[in-house]
Amino acid sequence: MANAPEKHLEVELKLAVDEQTSVPDLAQLPGVASMLGTEQHNLSAIYYDTKDLRLTRQKITLRRRTGGSDDGWHMKIPAGDGRRELRLPLEDPAQVPSELLEQVRAIVRNEPLEPIAQVDNRRVESKLAGENGEPVAEFCDDHVTAWSLLPGGQRTSWREWELELDEAVAGTEEGASIIRQATSFLIASGARKSSSPSKLSTALGDSIHTAPKPPHLQSEGIDEDSPAAAVVEALRVQRDQIVEWDPRVRADEFDSVHQLRVATREMRSLLETFEGILEGDELQHLEAELKETAAVLGVARDAEVVEERFLELLDTDESGLIDDSARNHIENDMRADYEAAHAEIVEMLNSERFLTMLDAIDELLANPPVALGEDSGEGSEREGTEGPKELKKESRGIMLDHLEKAFKKVIKRDKLVDEYYHDTDLPLTDREEYVHDVRKAVKKLRYATSAAQQAGVKTGRLAKAAKAMQSVLGDFQDAVTSRDRILRLAGTARERGEDTFAYGVLYQRELDRGNKAFAGYDEAMRELKKAFKKVK
Numbered sequence: 001m002a003n004a005p006e007k008h009l010e011v012e013l014k015l016a017v018d019e020q021t022s023v024p025d026l027a028q029l030p031g032v033a034s035m036l037g038t039e040q041h042n043l044s045a046i047y048y049d050t051k052d053l054r055l056t057r058q059k060i061t062l063r064r065r066t067g068g069s070d071d072g073w074h075m076k077i078p079a080g081d082g083r084r085e086l087r088l089p090l091e092d093p094a095q096v097p098s099e100l101l102e103q104v105r106a107i108v109r110n111e112p113l114e115p116i117a118q119v120d121n122r123r124v125e126s127k128l129a130g131e132n133g134e135p136v137a138e139f140c141d142d143h144v145t146a147w148s149l150l151p152g153g154q155r156t157s158w159r160e161w162e163l164e165l166d167e168a169v170a171g172t173e174e175g176a177s178i179i180r181q182a183t184s185f186l187i188a189s190g191a192r193k194s195s196s197p198s199k200l201s202t203a204l205g206d207s208i209h210t211a212p213k214p215p216h217l218q219s220e221g222i223d224e225d226s227p228a229a230a231v232v233e234a235l236r237v238q239r240d241q242i243v244e245w246d247p248r249v250r251a252d253e254f255d256s257v258h259q260l261r262v263a264t265r266e267m268r269s270l271l272e273t274f275e276g277i278l279e280g281d282e283l284q285h286l287e288a289e290l291k292e293t294a295a296v297l298g299v300a301r302d303a304e305v306v307e308e309r310f311l312e313l314l315d316t317d318e319s320g321l322i323d324d325s326a327r328n329h330i331e332n333d334m335r336a337d338y339e340a341a342h343a344e345i346v347e348m349l350n351s352e353r354f355l356t357m358l359d360a361i362d363e364l365l366a367n368p369p370v371a372l373g374e375d376s377g378e379g380s381e382r383e384g385t386e387g388p389k390e391l392k393k394e395s396r397g398i399m400l401d402h403l404e405k406a407f408k409k410v411i412k413r414d415k416l417v418d419e420y421y422h423d424t425d426l427p428l429t430d431r432e433e434y435v436h437d438v439r440k441a442v443k444k445l446r447y448a449t450s451a452a453q454q455a456g457v458k459t460g461r462l463a464k465a466a467k468a469m470q471s472v473l474g475d476f477q478d479a480v481t482s483r484d485r486i487l488r489l490a491g492t493a494r495e496r497g498e499d500t501f502a503y504g505v506l507y508q509r510e511l512d513r514g515n516k517a518f519a520g521y522d523e524a525m526r527e528l529k530k531a532f533k534k535v536k
Contacts, residue, residue: 011082030181104247146203230454300341307334326502479514
């Protein structure tokens with residue numbers, strides 16, 4: 001059975017210091033009342049990464065360390081103002097644990113990990129306590145010797161001070177205050193701000209520049225003022241978002257599923273909207289893979305949204321008509337659905353299919369399939385006769401054309417809403433589907449504004465109006481999704497022989513909330529149309 005890594009929140013202060021500088025009286029540190037003891041450790045760590053340093057470039061470190069109280073495999077991932085540290089015991093020093101590899105699978109894919117640096121450290125460690133005698137921080141006086149194992153790497157030695165907050169205060173106002181005051185105190189004692197973010201960075205030094213770039217950073221040969229460059233840059237932003245949110249989804253961090261889903265859907269929308277700037281059969285396959293990924297994420301996201309709405313409905317219920325049986329199912333069933341859907345997501349993220357999709361995205365960024373006439377062929381000939389200003393003007397025109405196509409889709413679907421939404425002869429679900437179609441079109445329009453902006457089109461007001469429209473339509477759709485789930489819960493309750501009146505009460509409340517959200521539709525659509533005219 002797989003071991004679950006120990007999780008720690010690491011919030012620390014790191015300062016450079018000369019060899020001859022004396023450690024001050026640590027009991028004088030603001031927020032510190034006493035010392036709990038001092039120990040000396042001889043630590044040795046081997047750091048691992050891919051040949052193209054994918055982890056290092058993401059500010060993630062993976063090491064195998066011996067010595068001290070925490071021998072083992074350590075992985076540190078950025079998390080807010082600190083880092084999330086995962087630890088596993090050193091059972092096999094020759095094999096990186098799969099439980100840690102899963103956390104960075106979207107980054108390393110199937111690339112082998114190899115040693116890139118060795119860092120040895122003679123550490124004098126002092127534990128510090130607050131007024132109540134409980135630990136608040138750990139002060140480390142580190143004498144470091146390191147070797148870069150990259151081509152051209154060298155041996156380096158230095159000294160530094162670290163103050164790491166105890167987990168009881170890490171991420172709190174008290175902890176932030178200790179860090180702020182300790183910075184001033186230790187600098188006044190002879191330390192200085194470090195120019196390096198980590199021991200690994202210092203160890204690698206200039207040898208980091210000998211490593212090849214990862215595929216997604218190798219894009220070249222595109223005129224930076226061209227529409228293709230703007231689209232590729234917009235795609236790159238979403239690629240980075242997908243990779244960044246992957247480990248957070250695995251850790252089930254708040255809003256992570258939603259953000260990963262947004263990134264995959266935005267990338268797919270960009271590929272669809274700007275078809276003709278980039279082209280090729282591989283794009284259609286990638287769009288299909290992104291759609292499937294978003295669908296898997298959508299199951300969990302819908303369960304998450306509905307759960308939040310159900311809990312809110314229960315908290316604000318004043319009718320007294322929700323019986324205990326219904327309340328219990330409403331509170332717990334969606335959580336069970338979400339947990340099952342989240343497990344499906346993690347399985348997807350570990351699949352070869354998902355990793356192959358990520359490789360395809362990187363290949364697209366490295367070698368964009370630019371349509372003939374955009375940046376090569378005809379485009380090269382134009383450069384001989386047109387200056388940069390003329391080319392940039394032409395690029396803006398091309399992007400405006402694509403933006404206009406996206407806007408026309410919104411208008412076409414809006415006309416169907418205007419024609420059919422209030423026609424009560426049609427089933428409610430059919431009428432609501434017309435509104436949902438507008439939502440999807442507006443979302444694509446909003447995504448398209450970012451790429452157009454890269455090409456110099458002023459889309460600020462349009463993006464804001466599209467976001468406002470999305471908000472109206474999103475609130476409406478959330479109510480629809482919630483109602484659908486209430487109907488299914490009611491059906492299951494009926495099969496169990498339970499009273500379903502409570503579900504009817506909640507269904508009506510969601511119907512009212514949906515109608516209230518839709519009341520803002522016309523005004524939001526008018527503003528969207530005005531904003532598009534300003535762009536033109």
